[in-house]
Amino acid sequence: MDTVTETQSTVMTESHWQSAHAIAQTLVKQETDVNELGKTIAYLRSAINLNQAEAGARFFKYLKTLVNNGRTIGHSGRTLDYYRTIEKACSDYLLSYQTKPATMLHILGWVARLMRYYREGGAIEEDLEALAKRAPTISPQVLESERQAEIQAVAQTQNFQLRQQVEAVIKTIKGKAVTYELPGSIKLTVKEPKKYSDLEVGQVVTVEILEIRENGIPKKVQWVG
16 A cells, blocks of 8 residues: 555544644744645655655654754744754654654644644644544545645755756556656656666666756656666
8 A cells, every 4th residue: 555545544543633732732832834844744755655664763864954954944034943843843742653654644744734723713722532523524635735735845845956866766667657756755657668677666766857847846757777
């Protein structure tokens, strides 16, 4: 089963809700930009798809890197504060799930939704059981919208360039058509008439970006090694 599909069907336990609730409250009270949280969610999703066994450790290392380099890579004077708050909240409430990155991804998805809920007037000091009962059913359209936002966030973080070479996972091979998954779960299908017979599903390869859309997301790639 695809990792992303699996996380969407995960049932939130009471412990999961407590973590999501606590992180969302912390971030809202500190006035953290939910878009910056979205970028970390996108990174975790990408890390899971590349190597689930190492994704949790890579995620926490990534958060520390954001804090250490926040002044350089931040887009505003408050960006470093956002990174610090996100890193501390995740370390406080998600470190015990480090070996279960899919669970972390699911919890963080709800954190983002709860942050928007609180900012629209939802009571922060709310009973967890009541909150869980009132948790909205997320439609496929909403999930797709959130997915596109995550992909856009990854594109901004990665700053993809023409002729750049990046790692990709082979997801499917149908005839000569090969589907590659780039960082951020960006899936591109291209024909590889000279190499398709030598490739395997699940293999990690290097591809070169040949075209990029106006929104910064790669449009066409090819195998290079």
